Amino acid sequence: MTDSATVDRRRFDEEASAAPVVAPERQGVIAWESLPRRMVTVYLPLACFIVVLLFPFYWMAITAIKSNEELYDYKNHNPFWVSSPTLDNVKKLLFETNYPEWLTVTMTVAIVSTLISIFASVLAAYAIQRLKFKGSPYVGLGIYLAYLVPPSILFIPLATMVFQLRLYDSPLALILTYPTFLVPFCTWLLIGYFKSIPYELEECALIDGATRLQILWRITLPLAVPGLISAGIFAFTLSWNEFIYALAFIQSEENKTVPVAILTELVEGDVYHWGSLMTGALLGSIPVALFYSFFVEYYVSSLTGAVKE
């Protein structure tokens, strides 16, 4: 555990400290890059990017807490600000709709399918990377290709399967289908992670008479904890954000996941209640955003690590 932690921390540190280490050299070389120039080439575009990337969330949040008369009156109220914030929309969403139930369903589906995927991926990644059998590179390639099969192609045949298995309108349908895109990704990530664990450690254990499963359980897995966390976070957010299967396989209101329910249940006819829609969007984003903020370093490293592999 300590070994992996230091190895891993070093990896993060390298990534994080790359800029400060490089910076003095570069600043020495690019001596003519004065502050005004840096303002124009770096800070100004960066500020524009951040404003554009975050504005929709600001707009979502500010709309969510506006009262209706303020929301539709740009002449007398500055639309960028709110003068009398109200929590009516939040109250309405939490107590007058099935939002808590949608949240429970989404949570359950995300957690269970993540656990299933991690279990399957750990075993597969261990077999491919450590047990090295004939044809294991091809199996690895096959799993990589499986990740490239988009849900948009699979949802129609999966819908017929879900019908035949009598799982239509049940969260179980989602729990069983989400691993199709979670397992390839997690396996791929974990193969890369297992590669970074020194094989000598396992050899030592093998010489000491440990069985393969003991090695996996006592040595490889504890060393791979950061990789497992990365894979878990990724799988959780991917299943939280999944839309097309949840839209196609679930019909009754109380079994819907948060993204689907907010789009289909809060839009009533032609009149859009923008206040409650934005509140729904905001509250649906907050859990995953919170989750993300706790593990952001793992997230970034697994995203970039998986692409680099």
Next chain:
Amino acid sequence: VATTARSWQAAATQPSWLVRLFDYKPFLIVICMLPCIGLLVVFLTYPLGLGIWLAFTDARIGTSGEYIGLWNYRFLFGDPIFWLAVGYTLLYTVVATVGKFALGLWLALILNNYIPFKSFVRAIVLVPWIVPTVLSAIAFWWIYDPQFSIISYVLVDLLGWRETYIDFLGTPWNARFSLIAANIWRGIPFVAICLLAGLQTISPSLYEAAMIDGASAWRRFLHITLPMLLPILAVVLTFSVIFTFTDFQLVYAITRGGPVNSTHLMATLAFQRGISGGQLGEGAAIAVAMIPFLVGATVFSYFALANRKWQQGGRDD
């Protein structure tokens, strides 16, 4: 004494048959691969084959359908809405991918500079990618509202650059480009963070050498940054093209294919015909029609760009 010691040893080192079975490598490999391969075969490979089969049947929801050959495709090829969807899907993919990569690369180059609070900035930049697409799409829907669009408000009331509010989603071309803009917005973080990881692996000494030789910033970018970035660019491009081409959520959430079917992507059309309309066979035919494009795009972006890896002496795995 010697004999007892030997028998004790034999007993101690002889594990049970179950343990031995689990230590037998071929058996262990099968056991380890079983959950993963089982899940993927049942819920991925089989549906993929089933989808191709369904494309040649007249299946509806509730009936399994009969083989009708190429009839679905004959119908679709004579259907202007299908061709409109194909055309828009291609336009959407090309324009959004170019936009995402141009802006994403720019953002990555900016982030590769020395910036205060770097990891915080990086975390913030990824947020559009984390939040469920449908929910940010709803925000865009509100931003594109014909009456209360904040963009129109800024252009008309604050800056006075225009006379009338823009009807973002009401006319076909406006709607098409509004959707592409939303897709670019959502795609920039992923591209930027992945390319940033690639940029950080480029050794600064290369830039120093080039600067000593008097290379301008543009030539340094063209002859060092871009070639060094190509392998990772190829992977990210493949991903981006595939997931833009098969995009569903943004269009479904914002326009549902309207106005007058002008913004249907192939995926949304397949959903509309297959699930909402109940014509599973026809929907499957549209979905299967995406496969040749996907294979083509993957092969092209992978082989056109990734062979650089061998040229640089890297291992291609």
